[in-house]
Amino acid sequence: MSDGGLKPKAVVLLSGGLDSTTCLALAIEQGFSTYTLAFDYGQRHDRELEMAAWQAQAQGSLEHIVVSLDMRKIGRSALTADIEVPKHEEQGIPATYVPARNAVFLSLGLAWAEVLRAPNLFIGVNQVDFSGYPDCRKDFIEAFERMANLATRMGTEGERVRIHTPLLELDKAEIVRSASRLGVDLAQTHTCYDPSPEGLSCGTCPSCRLRLKGFEEAQVQDPIPYESNPL
Amino acid sequence: MSDGGLKPKAVVLLSGGLDSTTCLALAIEQGFSTYTLAFDYGQRHDRELEMAAWQAQAQGSLEHIVVSLDMRKIGRSALTADIEVPKHEEQGIPATYVPARNAVFLSLGLAWAEVLRAPNLFIGVNQVDFSGYPDCRKDFIEAFERMANLATRMGTEGERVRIHTPLLELDKAEIVRSASRLGVDLAQTHTCYDPSPEGLSCGTCPSCRLRLKGFEEAQVQDPIPYESNPL
Numbered sequence: 001m002s003d004g005g006l007k008p009k010a011v012v013l014l015s016g017g018l019d020s021t022t023c024l025a026l027a028i029e030q031g032f033s034t035y036t037l038a039f040d041y042g043q044r045h046d047r048e049l050e051m052a053a054w055q056a057q058a059q060g061s062l063e064h065i066v067v068s069l070d071m072r073k074i075g076r077s078a079l080t081a082d083i084e085v086p087k088h089e090e091q092g093i094p095a096t097y098v099p100a101r102n103a104v105f106l107s108l109g110l111a112w113a114e115v116l117r118a119p120n121l122f123i124g125v126n127q128v129d130f131s132g133y134p135d136c137r138k139d140f141i142e143a144f145e146r147m148a149n150l151a152t153r154m155g156t157e158g159e160r161v162r163i164h165t166p167l168l169e170l171d172k173a174e175i176v177r178s179a180s181r182l183g184v185d186l187a188q189t190h191t192c193y194d195p196s197p198e199g200l201s202c203g204t205c206p207s208c209r210l211r212l213k214g215f216e217e218a219q220v221q222d223p224i225p226y227e228s229n230p231l
Numbered sequence: 232m233s234d235g236g237l238k239p240k241a242v243v244l245l246s247g248g249l250d251s252t253t254c255l256a257l258a259i260e261q262g263f264s265t266y267t268l269a270f271d272y273g274q275r276h277d278r279e280l281e282m283a284a285w286q287a288q289a290q291g292s293l294e295h296i297v298v299s300l301d302m303r304k305i306g307r308s309a310l311t312a313d314i315e316v317p318k319h320e321e322q323g324i325p326a327t328y329v330p331a332r333n334a335v336f337l338s339l340g341l342a343w344a345e346v347l348r349a350p351n352l353f354i355g356v357n358q359v360d361f362s363g364y365p366d367c368r369k370d371f372i373e374a375f376e377r378m379a380n381l382a383t384r385m386g387t388e389g390e391r392v393r394i395h396t397p398l399l400e401l402d403k404a405e406i407v408r409s410a411s412r413l414g415v416d417l418a419q420t421h422t423c424y425d426p427s428p429e430g431l432s433c434g435t436c437p438s439c440r441l442r443l444k445g446f447e448e449a450q451v452q453d454p455i456p457y458e459s460n461p462l
Contacts, residue, residue, distance in 0.1 A: 065304040065305065066304070067300075067301060067302070067304060067305060068299070068300075068301040069298075069299075069300055069301070070298060070299040070300070071298070071342070073296040073297070073298060074296065074298060074339070074342050074343045074346055075346065098342065099341075099342040099343075099345035099346050099383070100338060100341045100342040100345050100379075100382050100383055101342070102382065103338040103341055103342070103378065103379070103382040103383075104335075104338045104339055104341075104342055106338075107331060107334040107335045107337075107338040108305070108335055110330075110331045110334055110335075111302070111305050111329065111330040111331040111332070111334070111335055112305045112330075113331075114330035114331050115305055115306065115330050134381060134382060134383060134384060134386065134387040135381075135382045135383075137381070139381050140378065140381040140382050143374070143377050143378035143381045143382075144378050144382075146374050146377070146378070147334065147371065147374035147375050147377070147378045148331075148334070150365060150366075150368070150370050150371040150374045151331050151333065151334040151365060151366045151371050151374075151375075152330070152331055152334075152365060152366075153365060155365065156365040
């Protein structure tokens with residue numbers, strides 16, 4: 001018998017990567033019935049979205065939706081407009097670059113949360129590995145939460161909207177350990193920025209390196225295959 | 232000779248309706264060089280988007296983009312999920328209903344503002360005619376502005392992101408008078424929720440009624456044709 005009706009509802013942003021997949025497992029562990037939301041914003045590879053759908057089903061998300069969002073016109077301005085390209089993207093703006101991304105993704109999550117009347121919203125940000133990103137920091141999350149309560153009917157009608165960030169203070173090794181403890185199948189996650197045409201992770205991009213280092217520190221075997229593994 | 236380079240940059244959310252069109256004219260009057268942003272989120276009629284593009288060009292927006300955003304999956308949940316449909320939408324959720332809409336639209340505007348390094352963002356909300364909408368109120372706008380400064384590089388690197396709401400305290404008649412004073416061509420705006428197949432405004436939907444009442448109170452002739460005019 002399902003007890004889904006008795007549990008508080010939460011919307012979980014789920015990209016199909018290691019962090020958001022672990023975030024989903026932590027939301028479920030905390031007793032929420034979960035609704036998962038992925039974004040199709042012109043990623044170069046479908047593998048992330050496939051992994052998101054796989055994890056949603058495997059972990060028991062009550063509903064999984066993919067919202068299409070064409071950010072190319074916004075992004076293209078960066079290449080044509082008279083602005084300095086940020087230093088951390090010296091190798092060119094990746095196809096996955098989304099300015100103000102967590103504000104955009106959380107707002108769309110908030111829209112769905114409002115429809116579902118689910119005042120809990122989970123996002124797998126962490127400020128340990130991404131301390132340079134303003135929208136991965138606690139003060140951004142707190143400001144978003146405050147805004148969310150004023151932006152919605154549920155917030156202004158007495159339900160408190162909460163943004164949950166269970167990974168906020170975890171490093172990658174702690175995330176890997178949390179996922180292992182909860183039995184998450186990390187073979188079904190995707191992290192690589194630049195996979196081969198067959199979908200094999202490169203092992204050398206910044207995202208792969210961070211992942212591999214996390215598994216190594218956690219002393220857990222990364223179950224996904226790599227083209228090369230520098231560690 | 233263009234002096235666009237010397238003016239501060241602003242992103243203006245432009246739907247092609249009376250309010251956002253007037254908001255654009257006010258941003259230009261205040262001395263900003265403007266970049267306009269419209270959303271294609273499955274409106275039933277293209278006329279709004281046509282009017283937005285027309286106004287952008289007529290008023291001298293430096294760049295006009297349309298971001299596609301498929302909210303149907305989020306909205307459809309409202310019709311299938313176990314929630315109470317809000318009372319103000321007793322006639323069914325219109326195709327244009329977007330929950331948490333101003334948070335979503337402002338976040339996407341913020342993304343483009345970040346790319347353009349344009350720390351000014353204009354939105355044509357007003358809390359006089361829409362006092363029941365939480366995301367048309369001043370406290371929401373202030374909370375969004377605070378969040379925006381923490382969400383972006385420009386905000387955290389010392390530029391202050393500002394959300395401008397020049398219509399916030401105006402009623403519809405005052406908006407019509409502002410537009411007239413600034414020479415805005417209000418024949419090229421679209422307001423109706425339910426136009427005829429030829430694009431003629433119905434004159435009877437809540438949106439048409441509010442517009443017609445505003446023109447009447449302002450003692451300005453509404454230049455658009457109506458199927459019927461109850462006033």
